[in-house]
Amino acid sequence: MKLVTFAAAGRRSFGLWTEAGVVDLGARLAGRYRALHELVAAGDLAAARAFADAAPDHAPAAVRLDKPLAAWGKCFCVGVNYPERNAEYRDGSAGPAYPSLFVRFPESLTGPGRPLIRPPESRQLDYEGEVVLVIGRAGRRIPEARWADHVLGYTLGNEGSVRDWIRHGKFNVTPGKNWAASGSLGPWIATADEVGPGPLRVITRVNGVERQNDTTDRMTFPFGRLLAYISTFCTLEPGDLVFTGTPAGSGARLEPPVYLAPGDEVEVEVPGIGILRNSVADEA
Template sequence: MKLIRFGEPGHERPGIVDPSGAIRALGALVDDISGEHLSRAALGRIAAVDPDSLPVVPPHVRIGPCVATVRNFISVGLNYVDHALESNAPIPPEPVLFNKLTSCVSGPDDPIVLMKGSEKTDWEVEVAMVIGEPAYLADEAEALSAVAGFCVCHDVSEREFQLERGGQWMKGKSGPTYGPLGPWLVTPDELDVGNLDLWLDVNGQRMQTGNTARMIFSFAKIVSYISRFMKLMPGDVITTGTPRGVGMAMNPPRFLKAGDVVTLGVTGLGQQRQSVVPHRTV
């Protein structure tokens, strides 16, 4: 299934994408695509409904973040071999964890609003997991049973704030609009998660290409590892790292500026498009 949320910011409604690509409204079944509706049982009830029986949503509606009320937004850094090498960082022996604050979450095609004073806002295409079942001390073999679905994440990153302001990566990772999610939340049965292509363009120029086969730590390993330290709960989002091609690794470095357009996508998960705009109160 491809689950989706549509409508104006703060007023999104739940939907499902039918085989033709049309959005069908799910409001008669669930009030939103949120943690309480992401368990295996809840997803099974949605899957049992014939999409043709649901109302069609008019085209050109705004698409919101594919999951509502994100509880925790956990990120894995340096998780692709080629990105660790381009960052002049050693291959990590354990997953590198940091947080994005949930106030950064935005829709897949909403503008990226530059943080005040930003000179080094960078791009990172990633695959994110959304948790559907509680997971604590999960064995790697069972870890993916806790995952409701996967989605595209743009881990927008202000590198000066992240790396040059005294520690705590989240300072450069959590600006409003710095965490686009979606367009779809895709259930695992539709994907070969070990072989997903990722790509990102800036102004039509290809910057990043990669494949999840190049991840240092697998999706299952990541869920199992994180669950050693905290109890993952339905609605939590885990974004899993980016391939090579980020702006800070270029010579000279290149960063986003107002007027740029970023497009990115992942096999089976859809694509995003964001215009970059100057700082404003969001």
């Protein structure tokens, strides 16, 4: 299944995406859940599956998709998680022994088809295409081998970064990662059974030109290791998100650096999940 949040006919709802259209779960569940994040938090995928074969309520062209989850408890992002990423820093350091983690707030991520916003304080807005895990079952100290038991599904992320604001302090990542609408999430959550075991290929294009291309089996810290590490110090709960890291090839690492500018279009594609597209615009 592909779970979406959308607007149609002046009404916001959530449902199931199919090539034929959208099944409106918000209407069909008669107010049982007000939004997709409530259904996810309740762990009630069965309520959605009951309508998997239903006729669509809205044609694809009649809906506007939003980021699939409007709210969550925690959103962890993993840095430097592909082999060539550490080498891109050119600091001679050895590969990391533990994952590098930081957090993002809901307002920093917009939805599919909406512009990434470049703030007036910087001209260094950059892209980072990633696979995002959506937690479906709570867990503390999750064993690496049991990670899949806790994942509801996958979505795509453009973990947009304002690069110079990442470097204001020695370890100060948070300011550069949380500008409003600097990144994106979507277009839907593809449930784990639909995506399959992987590996997953992550491709990022800017204006149709491929910039990133790698597979998740090459990650320094695979999905199981990430969930085991994070859940050691906190409980992962349904609806929490984990951005699993971006491949080499971001704009900051090109020679010379090439940052996003208004009018650019960025695509993050993972076959088996979908394509997340966003334009770029300056903050009004």
